Amino acid sequence: MKRFTRLFVELDRTTRTTVKLDALRRYFAEADPADAAWALAVLSGRRGRRPVSTTLLRAWVATAADLPLWMVEECHDAVGDLAETLALLLPDPRADGSDASPPPLHQVMNDWILPLAGLDPGEQERRLREYWRGLSTDERFIFQKLLTGGFRVGVGQKLVTRALAEVVGMDPATLAHRLTGRWEPTAEAFLRLTSADAGLPDPGRPYPFMLAHPLAEGPEEAELGPPASWAMEWKWDGIRAQLIHREGEVLLWSRGEEVITPSFPEIAEAGRTLPPGTVLDGELLPWREGRPLPFAELQRRLGRKRPGARILREVPVVFLAYDLLESGAEDRREDPFRARRRALEELWLRLSAPPFATAGRGEAAPEIGEAAEAPGSHPPPAVSRIPGLPLLLAPLVDAETWADAAGLRASSRQRLVEGLMLKGMDAPYRGGRARGGWWKWKVDPFTLDAVLLYAKKGHGRRASLFTDFTFGVRDGDGFVPVASAYSGLTDAEFRKVDRWIRRHVTERFGPVRAVEPGLVFELAFEGIRRSTRHRAGVALRFPRMSRWRQDKEPADADTLASVLALLPPDPGATGEP
Amino acid sequence: MSAPLVTLSPSGLHVPSADLHIDPWGPSERAIITHGHSDHARGTARHVLTAESGVGILGVRLGAEASVEGVAFGERIRVGDATISLHPAGHILGSAQVRIESGGEVWVVTGDCKRQPDPSAEAFEVVRCHTLISECTFGLPVYRWPDPESVMEEVMTWWEAGAAEGRNVLLGAYALGKAQRVLAHLARIGDRAGGGFPGPILVHGAVERLLPPYLARGIRLPAVSRATPETVKAAAGRALVVAPPSAAGTPWARKLDPFSLGVASGWMKLRGTRRRRAADRGFVLSDHLDWPDLLATISETGAQRVGLTHGTTGPAVRYLQEQGLDAWSLPTRFEGEAEDADEVDVADEGGEAGADEADEVSRADTAEPAP
Structure with a gap:
């Protein structure tokens, strides 16, 4: 615990990557494997079930610090971080001047924190008071962080992996791959993960996801070369996932490297029809009658451990495959995209063939015909579906010139997609x-x-600044809230807006301040749909501040009518009941 | 209750029985200035009364032609129908609390104050009163200051580590008060270490021009030189440079490269503030009351009525009310130790935002040639 706290302080004190890397290297070189395993889990952002309720935790700290509960809340509001607030409020540690050392990290986790889960609140409080007594303020902060989950210290998974790989002398990519899978934070698992000849990998492990860079300008300005060297796909608005079938086990992984198989039983079942030793990369989409439903529908399916029959019926989900990372138990990631795509199409053909296929009957059947496309309209893209299964093949987009591609991209919204993906024909999967x-x-x-x-x-970093904003548009003589946003301004702009807010507060509602309508911001967002839960009657997707319009007055802001005009023409297509 | 001895007028805190203002932000004929920070000493009063030991500082801040009169701590003077005396506030050298007695009532205005040991300022004096108007810059129980000696040890460890690696350390501290306090602490550490420091102590011009009033009052400071291209070069990466926080990030500071940036402020108590400042180190060193000292001070003065100013007064007011005191919040324009003091735009809304050093320092910075 002492050593881990020192690591934390070192990481927290610096903004320089090299210094952070050094601190991590020193830690992994010195730490006992049992502690290193937990450190790795915690720094990688793994979070378990919270063993105590934070409501009770606040109340216990209030009692220990002899403060009213509302004061603890006020402090949390000012500090921004619950673990830190509680650490700062507890009475001075070790007033007796003793220098008792807290137990090592793995004991704090295994013997202190995890067993708290099953205890009754009285016993939880008694034990916590005892633990707090033996910890310094910094250690209490770390302890509370471990207790309440969510450890963010400004180091990414990549940096942690790199430091550890260097210490144990492994290839960082290999280590990253091993770490994406399931492993228990134990000394044994840590040694296995970090030993060069670890034997067979965990069959359930996904590959590190390949991510795309946003194209700020057009492909020509970005000098991407001829369109023929790029595969084009639509950019779908779903959840990125890998579907794995290995050694009789089917697993669905989200990009956050969480197993989400239980939430999507229909996909798990379909995954069994894949040949063993197959890993598909693709997108989970809510889907009905040949077209995607709004993303909000998919959110209803997330986080449900056991979705009921009703929600399964209301929000059917498909897996739209666009890459083949493993086939025949062989890692294909070094193959160029064109080879992987060909193999993926062949797999689709095989799976789509009826059991007694004769030559020529194996054509993958498009779910909705190309003929459905009336002139001038842009229906959702046609996809190949494996008959009877929620498995779809992402279609490629045909465009001979970048101008054609730009034209197709412009029709994205009507097609219910978000734009285009460009994938290098010869690029490996990295x-x-x-x-x-x-x-x-x-x-x-x-x-x-x-x-x-x-x-x-x-x-966190913005703990005492006003940075989470709610915006409204004009409606009659007043304003109606349409969106909340907290990103898009520079630090300097945030500080300036913060100072303005402090001088223009009209009302307080707990932590929220109402301000005089005075500042105008341009909001950017990805989509809009009807919503009965919002006063304006619409919900925006991914709103953020794109510009502070210091040149505009509130009277120049948009009106509710102009916002409603942005709604898609066919309300049925929004999927609202 | 009889008529209040201190009211809030458009120009600031007003004492009707003596017809004078305390630290006014608007025009005033006569004013008591508690100390020289720019949110308290705005130069809007024609005639100024201040503590004798603070006259030198006000001379630097308001200019030699300002009409400034000094009075010894504890000396009672009769102004109008009131008896007025100044008492040490412990905030910086010559910082005063104002005691007002009239019609059998005693009120005390603390100005900015602190109770922690500070070798560069007179120690805070508890003044018994019926009503206390107290600063409340850090009015939440998360603010509990560590012992300044141990904070200075951290500074020394940081300096030694920097010197060992040939990297200067730049300590951001308000040019008036905090900087001299740090230097006075260093003088004591130097005595104990037999005068041996890891390297030379250099100061920014804004700090340097406020050293004479301290030396004139017999405050012991270590030998320092102004940070110039020559002194920085001669330090060979072993210097401790004391400068206003706003100096970091300017061309002036880049000439100190390589350096590690530290900031000395009460706000450094919070991790969020530390990280936002992108400082390598935050040192919790404040010239204001922390929560325990706020409560202790109120209790020791015996005041039953408490008005709070500066910062977030809401929670503290409610807490005191729940403790049975008659407490309220006073909307003044004092900002205490402004969190972003060094970033305040001088042109911003008539300079209202300028706290402690803020606007003064940003002007000084632009005038400071790069070393």
Whole structure:
């Protein structure tokens, strides 16, 4: 615990990557494997079930610090981080001047924190008071972080992996791959993960996801070369996932490297029809009658451990495959995209063939015919579906010139997609954001000018600044809130807006401040749909501040009518009941 | 209750029985200035009364032609129908609390104050009163200051580590008060270490021009030189440079490369503030009351009515009310130790935002040639 706290302090004190890397290297070189295993899990952002309720935790700290509970809340509001607030409020540690050392990290996790889960609140409080007594303020902060989950210290998974790989003398990519899978934070698992000849990998492990860079300008300006060297796909608005069938086990992994198989039983079942030793990369989409449903529908399916029959019926989900990372139990990631795509299409043909296929009957059947496309309309893209299964093949987009591609991209919204993906025909599949392999060429966002109405303090680095804003548009003589956003301004702009807010507060609602309508911001967002839960009657997707319009007055802001005009023409297509 | 001895007028805190203002932000004929920070000493009063030991500082801040009169701590003077005296506030050298007695009532205005040991300022004096108007810059229980001696040890360890690696250390501290406090602490550490420091102590011009009033009052400071291209070069990466926080990130500071940036401020208590400042190190060193000292001070003065100013007063007011005191919040324009003091735009809304050093320092910075 002492050593881990020192690591934390070292990481926290610096903004320089080299210093962080050094600190991590020193830690992994010195730490006991049992501690290193937990450190690795925690720094990689793994979070378990919270063993105590944070509501109770606040109350216990209030009692220990002899403060009213509301004061603990006020402090949390000012500090922004619960673990830190509680550490700062507890009475001075080790007033007796003793220098008792807390147990090592793995004991704190295994003997202190994890067993708390099953205990009754009285016993939990008694034990916590005892633990707090033996910890310094910094250690208490770390302890509370471990207790409440969510450890963010400004080091990414990549940096941690790199440091550890260097210490144990492994290839960082190999280590990254091993770490994406399931492993228990034990000394044994740590040694296995970091030994060069670890034997067979865990059959359930996904590959590190390959990510795309956004294409800020057009492909020609970005000098991507001729369109023929790029495969083009639509950019779908779903959840990125890998579907794995290995050694009799089917697993669905999200990009956050979480197993989400239980939430999507229909995909798991379909995964069994894949030949063993297959890994598909693709997108989970809510899907009905040949077209995607709004993303919000998919969110209803997330986080449900056991979806009921009703939700399964209401929000059918498909897996749209666009890459084949493993086939015949062989890692295909070094193959160029064109070879992987060909293999993927062959797999689709095989799976789509009826059991007694004769020659020529194995054509993958498009779910909706090309003929459905009436002149001038842009229906959702046609996809190949494996008959009877929620498995779809992402279609390639045909464009001979970049101008054709730009034209197709412009029709994205009507097709219910977000733009185009460009994938290098000869590019291997590389985990992370390898430059130049994949580009996402999204449609330009919608924008509107809105007025700042409410502000709340941020968290973490922005703990005492007002950075979480609610914006409204004009409606009659007043304003109606349409969106909340907390990103898009520079640090200097945030500080300036913060100072303005502090001088223009009109009302307080707990941590929220109402301000005089005075500042106008341009909001960018990716989509809009009807919503009965929002006062304006619409919900925006991914709103963020694209510009502070210091040149505009609230009277120049958009009106609710102009926002409603952005709704898709066919309300049925939004999937609202 | 009889008529209040201190009211809030458009120009600031007003004492009707003596017809004078305390630290006014608007025009005033007569004013008591508690100390020289720019949110308290704005130069809007024609005639100024201040503590004798603070006259030198006000001379630097308001200019030699300002009409400034000094009075010894504890000396009672009769102004109008009130008896007025100044008492040490412990905030910086010559910082004063104002005691007002009239019609059998005693009110005390603390100005900015602190109770922690500070070798560069007179120690805070508890003044019994019926009503206390106290600063409340850090009015939440998360603010509990560590012992300054141990904070200075951290500074020394940081300096030694920097010197060993040939990297200067730049300590951001308000040019008036905090900088001299740090230097005075260093003088004591130097005595104990037999005068041996890891390297030379250099100061920014904004700090340097406020050293004479301290030396004139007999405050012991270590030998320092102004940070110039020559002194920086001669230091060979072993210097401790004391400069206003706003100096970091300017061309002036880049000439100190390679250097590690530290900031000395009460706000460094919070991790979020530390990280936002992108400082390598945050040292919790404040010239204001922390939460325990705020409560102790209120209790020791015996005041039953407490007005709080500066910062977030809401929670502290509610807490005191729940403790049975008659507490309220006073909307003044004092900002205490402004979190972003060094970033305040001088042109921003008539300079209202300028706190402690803020606007003064940003002007000084632009005038400072790069070393």
